[in-house]
Amino acid sequence: xxxxxxxxxxxxxxxxxxxxxxxxxxxxxxxxxxxxxxxxxxxxxxxxxxxxxxxxxxxxxxxxxxxxxxxxxxxxxxxxxxxxxxxxxxxxxxxxxxxxxxxxxxxxxxxxxxxxxxxxxxxxxxxxxxxxxxxxxxxxxxxxxxxxxxxxxxxxxxxxxxxxxxxxxxxxxxxxxxxxxxxxxxxxxxxxxxxxxxxxxxxxxxxxxxxxxxxxxxxxxxxxxxxxxxxxxxxxxxxxxxxxxxxxxxxxxxxxxxxxxxxxxxxxxxxxxxxxxxxxxxxxxxxxxxxxxxxxxxxxxxxxxxxxxxxxxxxxxxxxxxxxxxxxxxxxxxxxxxxxxxxxxxxxxxxxxxxxxxxxxxxxxxxxxxxxxxxxxxxxxxxxxxxxxxxxxxxxxxxxxxxx
Amino acid sequence: xxxxxxxxxxxxxxxxxxxxxxxxxxxxxxxxxxxxxxxxxxxxxxxxxxxxxxxxxxxxxxxxxxxxxxxxxxxxxxxxxxxxxxxxxxxxxxxxxxxxxxxxxxxxxxxxxxxxxxxxxxxxxxxxxxxxxxxxxxxxxxxxxxxxxxxxxxxxxxxxxxxxxxxxxxxxxxxxxxxxxxxxxxxxxxxxxxxxxxxxxxxxxxxxxxxxxxxxxxxxxxxxxxxxxxxxxxxxxxxxxxxxxxxxxxxxxxxxxxxxxxxxxxxxxxxxxxxxxxxxxxxxxxxxxxxxxxxxxxxxxxxxxxxxxxxxxxxxxxxxxxxxxxxx
Numbered sequence: 001x002x003x004x005x006x007x008x009x010x011x012x013x014x015x016x017x018x019x020x021x022x023x024x025x026x027x028x029x030x031x032x033x034x035x036x037x038x039x040x041x042x043x044x045x046x047x048x049x050x051x052x053x054x055x056x057x058x059x060x061x062x063x064x065x066x067x068x069x070x071x072x073x074x075x076x077x078x079x080x081x082x083x084x085x086x087x088x089x090x091x092x093x094x095x096x097x098x099x100x101x102x103x104x105x106x107x108x109x110x111x112x113x114x115x116x117x118x119x120x121x122x123x124x125x126x127x128x129x130x131x132x133x134x135x136x137x138x139x140x141x142x143x144x145x146x147x148x149x150x151x152x153x154x155x156x157x158x159x160x161x162x163x164x165x166x167x168x169x170x171x172x173x174x175x176x177x178x179x180x181x182x183x184x185x186x187x188x189x190x191x192x193x194x195x196x197x198x199x200x201x202x203x204x205x206x207x208x209x210x211x212x213x214x215x216x217x218x219x220x221x222x223x224x225x226x227x228x229x230x231x232x233x234x235x236x237x238x239x240x241x242x243x244x245x246x247x248x249x250x251x252x253x254x255x256x257x258x259x260x261x262x263x264x265x266x267x268x269x270x271x272x273x274x275x276x277x278x279x280x281x282x283x284x285x286x287x288x289x290x291x292x293x294x295x296x297x298x299x300x301x302x303x304x305x306x307x308x309x310x311x312x313x314x315x316x317x318x319x320x321x322x323x324x325x326x327x328x329x330x331x332x333x334x335x336x337x338x339x340x341x342x343x344x345x346x347x348x349x350x351x352x353x354x355x356x357x358x359x360x361x362x363x364x365x366x367x368x369x370x371x372x373x374x375x376x377x378x379x380x381x382x383x384x385x386x387x388x389x390x391x392x393x394x395x396x397x398x399x400x401x402x403x404x
Numbered sequence: 405x406x407x408x409x410x411x412x413x414x415x416x417x418x419x420x421x422x423x424x425x426x427x428x429x430x431x432x433x434x435x436x437x438x439x440x441x442x443x444x445x446x447x448x449x450x451x452x453x454x455x456x457x458x459x460x461x462x463x464x465x466x467x468x469x470x471x472x473x474x475x476x477x478x479x480x481x482x483x484x485x486x487x488x489x490x491x492x493x494x495x496x497x498x499x500x501x502x503x504x505x506x507x508x509x510x511x512x513x514x515x516x517x518x519x520x521x522x523x524x525x526x527x528x529x530x531x532x533x534x535x536x537x538x539x540x541x542x543x544x545x546x547x548x549x550x551x552x553x554x555x556x557x558x559x560x561x562x563x564x565x566x567x568x569x570x571x572x573x574x575x576x577x578x579x580x581x582x583x584x585x586x587x588x589x590x591x592x593x594x595x596x597x598x599x600x601x602x603x604x605x606x607x608x609x610x611x612x613x614x615x616x617x618x619x620x621x622x623x624x625x626x627x628x629x630x631x632x633x634x635x636x637x638x639x640x641x642x643x644x645x646x647x648x649x650x651x652x653x654x655x656x657x658x659x660x661x662x663x664x665x666x667x668x669x670x671x672x673x674x675x676x677x678x679x680x681x682x683x684x685x686x687x688x689x690x691x692x693x694x695x696x697x698x699x700x701x702x703x704x705x706x707x708x709x710x711x712x713x714x715x716x717x718x719x720x721x722x723x724x725x726x727x728x729x730x731x732x
Binding site for chain 2: 049059085
């Protein structure tokens with residue numbers, strides 16, 4: 001039994017990572033403490049350095065990667081924000097850095113429990129993103145991540161995401177693979193693109209002047225990210241061959257004959273799957289699509305999975321203030337040109353770790369069943385999930401705060 | 405693990421200084437040029453001259469880790485004036501970039517994936533904006549971790565690359581884009597220059613020095629001395645900036661020299677915290693000789709003489725040298 005954080009640490013250990021610059025932040029800290037202990041005990045031949053901030057940490061990790069070692073780092077939430085400038089910078093260096101983000105709602109108000117505004121803020125940076133539902137998936141995704149981004153057709157950094165608390169501190173059965181098997185799947189990193197050595201001076205991260213040069217390099221990053229879609233499929237196949245577990249870009253749950261489909265990500269998908277089971281008991285042809293690879297966005301896979309359904313409800317565990325659900329917009333862009341496009345509804349739930357109750361799922365399925373025509377309720381704006389109990393409790397707290 | 409267990413605290417002071425072979429005149433400067441001409445810096449850039457001397461001392465087996473500033477424009481795709489490697493990071497974090505590269509090179513050598521002959525010196529290169537302000541935390545972190553690196557700060561006493569705005573390095577009474585002398589604030593910058601040397605020195609790094617492009621012999625000897633130490637080796641170069649300082653581009657070296665001769669820029673070094681001055685003028689020139697040459701201080705002389713401000717600057721300089729018992 002391993003927590004999500006321990007599973008991440010095992011992924012790093014099995015990937016035989018050389019270098020780990022760190023900075024503590026809840027709920028990620030257990031990962032770096034676990035690695036520090038292993039290194040101190042001689043179980044892992046890596047160097048771990050506690051930096052002065054996440055900004056410095058991501059810089060050091062990226063620079064080490066640009067020098068030619070296999071590097072890892074991890075952060076959460078405010079830490080990701082503090083290092084944000086360096087996400088774009090390191091992605092532009094075209095280095096295969098792997099970083100774990102343990103999702104946590106963003107300040108303010110400052111909080112501890114998860115939502116995905118932190119990781120989705122990084123969606124345009126050039127980092128690839130793999131979002132995990134289970135602890136096993138965290139470990140496996142780390143191994144897949146190195147193989148994916150060290151491929152010469154990709155050479156972009158990647159974030160492996162898990163939810164704080166709900167996954168980071170939840171113990172689940174995890175199969176820890178043998179190092180020898182991992183070595184067969186993940187060969188040592190041989191830098192042919194970015195490195196520093198005396199006999200071959202190289203200027204990296206240099207300035208450009210003018211839009212045509214700038215565009216050229218940005219387009220290259222985009223095309224490399226698109227390449228990652230095909231490379232991902234190969235990596236996926238090889239991973240399954242070696243370890244017997246399959247992780248496609250998306251995961252369908254009871255999708256085959258589903259008319260009403262929930263779209264979710266990360267650990268709350270487990271709640272969604274339970275809600276699908278319940279809806280099926282009520283005779284509703286329900287299903288769930290879990291997005292796993294968020295960058296690059298697997299447009300064709302998503303379109304293939306959703307077209308022809310009667311209604312789709314995207315449950316965004318994030319909120320783009322003034323717009324609504326971030327992934328709803330992205331799913332809408334996949335479906336707009338489809339002839340058989342489903343009704344598309346948007347819900348916001350699970351912010352700051354707020355539960356999504358069975359009643360709220362029922363409400364969502366009822367909305368999907370009710371929806372008629374393009375002017376259907378919930379199709380133009382995101383609906384904000386909140387239960388009556390929660391509302392009453394908030395009213396009580398406001399009373400205590402003197403704002404009743 | 406962190407720190408490598410190599411930091412021995414104050415016992416490092418016990419390390420005896422090795423005898424180094426000092427050069428005596430500019431005729432002895434290393435002839436090799438590692439910064440080639442044709443850069444887009446402004447004519448008369450004092451910082452570039454200082455860097456040219458530094459790179460003569462450091463040689464070719466170097467990777468420069470740069471922070472946002474004037475010198476970021478030295479390497480513009482697809483050109484570089486350097487014979488060595490380069491990584492541009494961002495404004496606040498060049499020392500963190502140096503940490504990643506140094507650690508990675510050490511790991512590669514240790515794991516026999518890199519020939520030790522291929523190893524590099526890691527050199528941070530930043531302006532004063534990054535060094536005095538935004539990058540102070542990452543610099544403090546790198547010194548604290550006893551990172552084996554060089555740090556060259558070209559200090560032109562303002563945010564030069566954005567057109568000369570006040571930084572923590574801007575001296576009292578300087579005109580800058582954000583401290584324009586006016587009816588309400590006739591003096592310009594009312595804050596004195598931050599003492600970065602003392603801030604850095606409070607970490608007791610193995611080697612720390614101020615340098616000047618007008619004193620290349622002193623500069624080269626300081627690099628020679630620094631070379632014997634493993635750990636942070638830090639240099640602050642006062643760097644006349646013709647457009648910002650309001651001087652003719654042919655006056656850079658003259659101004660750099662006047663800064664030393666008036667006692668405004670003290671040439672010194674510190675070994676594990678112990679400070680020693682390396683160039684002490686026999687007779688200090690009045691600070692006015694330095695100030696009156698520069699457009700950034702012109703408001704102290706015209707339309708009216710700002711006696712109080714001028715006295716204050718002279719007093720600050722006198723106080724410094726008195727404190728160090730070097731004012732004769």
